[in-house]
Amino acid sequence: MTILLIGANGQLARDLQIEFAAAGKKHELVPVTHEQIDICDRRGVDDLVSSTRPKCIINTAAFHQVDLCEEEPQTTFAVNEGGVTNLAQAAHRHNALLVQLSTDYVFDGVKRSADVESDEAKPLSVYGKSRLAGEHAVEQHCTRHIIIRTCGLYGLAGSQNKTGNFVETMLKLAAAKRTPRVVNDQVCTPTSTRDLARHMVQLAPSGAQGLFHMTSTGECSWFDFARECFRLAGVHAPVNPVSSEQYAAKAKRPAYSVLDNLAYRSAGFSDFRPWQEALAEYIHARKKTGLQSS
Numbered sequence: 452m453t454i455l456l457i458g459a460n461g462q463l464a465r466d467l468q469i470e471f472a473a474a475g476k477k478h479e480l481v482p483v484t485h486e487q488i489d490i491c492d493r494r495g496v497d498d499l500v501s502s503t504r505p506k507c508i509i510n511t512a513a514f515h516q517v518d519l520c521e522e523e524p525q526t527t528f529a530v531n532e533g534g535v536t537n538l539a540q541a542a543h544r545h546n547a548l549l550v551q552l553s554t555d556y557v558f559d560g561v562k563r564s565a566d567v568e569s570d571e572a573k574p575l576s577v578y579g580k581s582r583l584a585g586e587h588a589v590e591q592h593c594t595r596h597i598i599i600r601t602c603g604l605y606g607l608a609g610s611q612n613k614t615g616n617f618v619e620t621m622l623k624l625a626a627a628k629r630t631p632r633v634v635n636d637q638v639c640t641p642t643s644t645r646d647l648a649r650h651m652v653q654l655a656p657s658g659a660q661g662l663f664h665m666t667s668t669g670e671c672s673w674f675d676f677a678r679e680c681f682r683l684a685g686v687h688a689p690v691n692p693v694s695s696e697q698y699a700a701k702a703k704r705p706a707y708s709v710l711d712n713l714a715y716r717s718a719g720f721s722d723f724r725p726w727q728e729a730l731a732e733y734i735h736a737r738k739k740t741g742l743q744s745s
């Protein structure tokens with residue numbers, strides 16, 4: 452089937468290109484970068500979908516700099532709700548499946564146990580609210596859809612793009628002999644884009660539809676995650692644990708946003724591996740590509 456991949460230079464999209472290619476010639480992927488299409492351009496989105504006639508559209512594009520979203524709510528909603536609405540309507544007109552990415556930040560973290568898909572979303576931030584609005588736009592405008600909530604993505608392309616990723620930020624700080632301050636009271640499950648892409652390649656063509664939580668398994672605080680990055684990379688560097696209050700980020704984040712991949716397992720797929728194993732593969736892969744931590 453023909454799959455239109457939006458946001459093609461991003462971390463997840465780059466791994467989707469690798470994993471769909473590895474899956475063989477069953478799927479023709481049409482990668483489209485931000486330079487080629489802005490999802491806020493309704494006419495442009497319509498023209499693109501009309502000319503490529505995809506059976507499936509995967510949208511990895513988002514405005515997701517969480518603290519900046521607090522300062523720029525209009526832009527945030529324009530992309531994360533408006534842009535998604537454009538894609539949902541175009542997909543629906545062409546009877547295409549829309550695969551839309553979303554986030555653990557749709558939850559408030561008060562429950563302090565893993566959230567399943569039927570749990571009520573109560574976002575704390577502009578970013579979280581805009582992503583939930585995007586989910587609703589997909590449900591409202593596109594009959595055939597998959598919504599994937601994931602968390603803390605890191606992938607090799609993140610070392611090259613402008614938003615980067617947490618692992619690379621930690622390793623760069625250590626290489627510069629700076630001690631990172633990392634929150635130890637926000638618990639979630641960081642997820643490798645390579646693992647997510649591998650599972651998405653299974654899910655997207657399977658005929659399954661609806662809302663899916665898709666993260667690595669297990670849980671950790673960002674502080675634990677930073678320390679594991681250093682341990683696996685063989686970097687002997689301190690990490691300074693701080694509370695969210697001390698860190699004082701602009702956007703409020705959930706204290707506990709672990710997702711349970713219940714719907715994915717219930718659809719017959721095998722669950723993700725533990726976050727530590729996925730991180731170990733990433734650290735190994737970045738070394739092989741010549742990325743050095745110091």
Ligand SMILES: NC(=O)c1ccc[n+]([C@@H]2O[C@H](COP(=O)([O-])OP(=O)(O)OC[C@H]3O[C@@H](n4cnc5c(N)ncnc54)[C@H](OP(=O)(O)O)[C@@H]3O)[C@@H](O)[C@H]2O)c1
Nearest residue numbers: 458460461462463485489490511512513515552601603604
């Ligand atoms: N990263 C995380 O920790 C995380 C956590 C949970 C969920 N997610 C979601 O998972 C998805 C993939 O994340 P990722 O880390 O792979 O993102 P990423 O690396 O930032 O890639 C997103 C891509 O979308 C493009 N883009 C941004 N705005 C666009 C627009 N208006 N029109 C078209 N393209 C646009 C970006 O281009 P430019 O760089 O040129 O703007 C970038 O190439 C996103 O929906 C993200 O919100 C991410």
